[in-house]
């Protein structure tokens with residue numbers, strides 16, 4: 580099991596995202612050759628690969644922020660997904676404890692939606708990053 584992200588690491592991840600060009604981002608293979616570009620919100624060019632015309636790399640005015648965000652994403656995205664999955668399991672455990680103590684709407688008859696979801700989450704496997 581990996582170590583949960585610290586508050587400082589989460590703050591740093593959010594700062595990286597906030598410093599990058601606003602999204603959503605989309606890729607375009609242009610004419611299907613080796614040319615490629617990534618555009619941000621309002622079609623701001625984030626990244627371009629066009630060696631034939633000497634254009635490549637993070638080219639916007641925000642190139643440093645975009646590059647840092649892309650590089651960090653490789654390790655941050657899996658770490659954040661695992662963190663979310665862990666918290667879902669924690670919340671599900673707590674819901675089941677409440678359910679077992681009769682502190683949910685299940686006592687009214689049919690299993691409540693949130694308790695059914697909690698049971699479903701607890702049946703899932705949480706991967707490591």
Ligand SMILES: [Zn+2]
Pocket residue numbers: 677678679683684685686690691694
């Ligand atoms: Zn319940």
